[in-house]
Amino acid sequence: MPASIATIQQHEYPNGLVLVAEEMPGVQSASFTLLIPAGAAFEAAEGLHVGGGSAGMTCEWITRGAGDRDSHELLNALDNLGVSHSESAQTLHTSLAAATLGRNLIPALELFSDMVLRPRFDELEVEPIRALCLQNLRSLEDDPGTKVIYELRKRHFPEPWGRPSPGTAEDVARITPANLRTFHESTYRPNGAILGVAGAIDWPVLKDAVGRLFGEWKPRPDPWLVERPGGPRRDHLHRETQQIQIAMALPAATVDSDDYYRTRATIAILGGYSSARLFTEVREKRGLCYSVYASYEGQRERGAMLCYAGTSTERAQETLDVMLAELNRLAAGGVELEELDTMRAGLKSSLIMAQESSMSRSSALASDWYFLNRVRPLAEIARELDALTPDSVSDYAKRLLNLDDLTILTLGPNPLNVAPPG
Numbered sequence: 001m002p003a004s005i006a007t008i009q010q011h012e013y014p015n016g017l018v019l020v021a022e023e024m025p026g027v028q029s030a031s032f033t034l035l036i037p038a039g040a041a042f043e044a045a046e047g048l049h050v051g052g053g054s055a056g057m058t059c060e061w062i063t064r065g066a067g068d069r070d071s072h073e074l075l076n077a078l079d080n081l082g083v084s085h086s087e088s089a090q091t092l093h094t095s096l097a098a099a100t101l102g103r104n105l106i107p108a109l110e111l112f113s114d115m116v117l118r119p120r121f122d123e124l125e126v127e128p129i130r131a132l133c134l135q136n137l138r139s140l141e142d143d144p145g146t147k148v149i150y151e152l153r154k155r156h157f158p159e160p161w162g163r164p165s166p167g168t169a170e171d172v173a174r175i176t177p178a179n180l181r182t183f184h185e186s187t188y189r190p191n192g193a194i195l196g197v198a199g200a201i202d203w204p205v206l207k208d209a210v211g212r213l214f215g216e217w218k219p220r221p222d223p224w225l226v227e228r229p230g231g232p233r234r235d236h237l238h239r240e241t242q243q244i245q246i247a248m249a250l251p252a253a254t255v256d257s258d259d260y261y262r263t264r265a266t267i268a269i270l271g272g273y274s275s276a277r278l279f280t281e282v283r284e285k286r287g288l289c290y291s292v293y294a295s296y297e298g299q300r301e302r303g304a305m306l307c308y309a310g311t312s313t314e315r316a317q318e319t320l321d322v323m324l325a326e327l328n329r330l331a332a333g334g335v336e337l338e339e340l341d342t343m344r345a346g347l348k349s350s351l352i353m354a355q356e357s358s359m360s361r362s363s364a365l366a367s368d369w370y371f372l373n374r375v376r377p378l379a380e381i382a383r384e385l386d387a388l389t390p391d392s393v394s395d396y397a398k399r400l401l402n403l404d405d406l407t408i409l410t411l412g413p414n415p416l417n418v419a420p421p422g
Contacts, residue, residue, distance in 0.1 A: 008365070008375050009203045015219050016191030019210050020365045020375060022198045024358055030199035031099040031358040032109065033366045036116070037222075038187035039092040040167070044160035045223030048186055050179040053167025055089035055187075057129050058180045063087055064125040067114035071125065074111065083108045084359075089165045091153075092299065093370075094188075099359045102200025106209045113213035116188060123177045133172045140166060145291065145310050148237070148245040148411040152306065153297075155235060156249035156407040159228040161299060191219040196366030199358030233407045236415035244316035244412030245308070246323065251405055252296065252303040255371040260303075261384045262396035263296065267305050268343040269335050269393070270294045270326065275342065277326050282309060288319045300371060305400065317416050324403065331401035334394025344385050351381060 007023040040055045042048070064071040078085060078098075085098040096115070100108050140147050153162040166172075195214075197206060252267070253259035271278035271294025282292045289311035297304045307327075311319045354360035355378055368375045408418050 007203075009207075010369075010375075011207055013190070013211055013215060015215065015217055016189075016193070017210075017214055017217065018194045018369060019207065020194065020196050020369045021201055021203060021206055022361060022365060022375075023201050023203065024199050024361065027199050027358055028102055029099055029358045030102040030105040030197065030201055031362040032097070032105070032112075032195060032197040033359075033362040034096040034112065034116070035093040035194045035196075035366045035370060036096070036188055037092070037192040038094040038183070038189075039090050040163045040165040041091050041160040041225065042187045042223050043167075043183070044163065045186065045225055048182065048223065050183045051167065051171040051175050052163065053133055053165075053172040054175055054179055054183045055094060056165050056167065057126075057133055057172070057175060058183050058188075059087050059089040059094050060129045060132065061121060061125060061180055062115045062119040062184070064129070065120035065122055066111070067118045067120075069114070070120065070122070074115075077111055078108070081108055081111075083111075091161065091163060091165060097359065097363065099199075105197070105199075105201065106205070109209060109213055117214070117217055119184070121177070121181060121184075126177050126180070130172060130175070133166065134169060137166050137169050137172065144239065144241060144243065144245045144411050145308065148247045148409060149306065149308060151237060151411070152247040152249055152407065152409045155230050155232060155409055156304060157299075157302065158230050160225060161227070161302070162230055186220065186223055189220040189222075190214065190217040192222065194366045194369050196362040196364070196369070198361035198365060231407075234418050235409050237409065237411040239411055239413065241412050242312070243310050244313050244410055244414075244416070245310050246316065246320050246416070247409045247411075248307040248323070249407040250305045250400065250402070252305045252400060254301065254303045255298045257303075259396055261388060262393050263303065263305070263400065264347070265340065265343050265385075265388050265393045266330070266335075266397045266400055267294050267296050268347065269339050270305075270330055271307060273342065273346050276339075277330065278307070278309075278323060281326050282319060282322050286318070286322065288315045288322065292319075292323070298371065313413060316410070316412065320408075320410075320416050320418070327401045327403060327406075331398050334397060335390050337390050340388060340390055340393060344388070347385060348382060351378060 009021050011019045043054050081104040083098050083100045087096050150164040253263040278292045282288050289309050292309040294307045
C-alpha cells in the first residue's frame with residue numbers, strides 16, 4: 001500500500017497508554033500488537049525477587065482465564081471471533097498480538113483487556129504452565145543454535161538487558177503463584193505500554209473503545225533496574241555434541257541513530273541474505289557449514305550485530321577463522337555497489353510485503369513508537385536506503401567491525417583458538 005494513502009493516528013490516554021493506529025484501505029482484517037514493559041529484564045528489578053522465567057510464566061497465566069471466563073471459555077471466545085493470536089515474553093516487553101476481521105476487532109480487544117486487567121490467576125493452572133516452561137527449557141538444550149544465541153546475549157549485553165526470557169530450570173522450578181502475582185502487579189502497567197493497530201479500522205470508534213477498555217488500568221512506578229556488566233567476552237560452553245556452535249556479537253548503532261541504516265546495510269552485506277559474504281565464503285566456497293548468518297538486534301540504549309555458524313567439530317576452527325577474516329576484510333576493503341544494491345532490493349521488498357500485512361504493520365507501528373516516538377513512513381525508509389553509498393557504508397563498516405569489541409561464545413565438546421579481547 002503506498003505510504004501516501006496510509007492514515008496514521010496517535011493518542012495518549014491519561015494513564016500513559018499510547019494508541020498508534022493506521023487505516024489500511026482495501027483490507028478486511030485488523031490486527032493489534034500490545035507491548036507492555038514487562039519483559040524478562042524486569043525480573044531483576046530491585047526488591048522484586050521473582051526469579052528468571054517469571055515473565056514467561058505470567059504471560060502464559062493471563063491467558064488461562066480472565067474476567068468472567070475460565071481458560072476453556074476464553075479460548076473458545078477467541079476462536080468464535082476467528083482471532084489468530086500469540087503471546088510472548090521477550091527481554092524488554094511482554095507482547096500480545098492478534099489478528100481478526102475488522103468487524104471483530106473491538107470484541108477481540110475486550111477479551112485482551114480482560115487478560116491484562118482482570119486475569120483470573122487460577123492457581124491450578126500454575127503447575128501445567130511450569131511443566132510447559134520446563135519442557136521448553138529441555139527442548140532448548142536440544143537446539144544448541146538457539147541456546148548459544150541466548151547465552152551470547154547474556155554475555156554481550158549488560159545485565160539485565162541480555163536476560164533470556166525462558167529463565168533457568170532451577171528458577172522456574174522455584175517460582176510460586178505469589179511470585180507471578182507480584183511480577184504482574186509490579187510490571188504490567190499502562191505507562192510505557194504501546195498498542196499498535198492496523199487494518200480495517202474506524203479511528204473514532206477504536207479510540208473510544210480503547211479508552212473504555214483500558215482506561216481503568218492504573219499506572220505504576222517504573223521498576224528500578226540496576227545495570228551490571230555482562231561478560232565474559234570470550235567463553236566456551238562445554239556440551240558433548242557432534243557440532244560446535246559459534247556465536248559472535250559487536251556493538252552497533254541504535255534504531256534512532258544517524259548510523260542506523262548504515263548499520264543495517266553493513267550487517268546485511270556481511271550475512272543477511274543468501275549471497276552475502278559469510279554465506280558465500282563459509283558455506284558456498286568452502287562447505288564448512290550449512291547455517292551461517294549475521295543479524296541486527298536493537299534496544300533503546302544499545303544495538304548489536306549478532307553472527308552465528310553451526311559446524312562439525314573438525315571444521316569449527318576453520319569456520320571461526322574464516323568468519324573473523326570476513327569481518328576484517330569488510331572493515332578493510334569496504335563494500336561494492338553491486339552488493340549494496342542487492343541489500344537495498346531485499347530490504348525494500350521485505351518492507352513492502354510487511355506493509356501489506358495488517359499483523360506485520362501493527363507490530364511495526366508499536367515498535368517504531370517505542371524506539372522513535374513516531375512512525376516511519378515507508379517513503380522515508382526508502383529514501384534513507386537510496387541515500388546509502390559504497391563510501392558511506394564502507395566508512396561505517398570500519399567503525400562497526402572493530403574486533404577488539406567482539407564477544408565470542410562457542411558451544412560444543414571443545415573450545416576453539418580465539419584471540420583474547422583487546
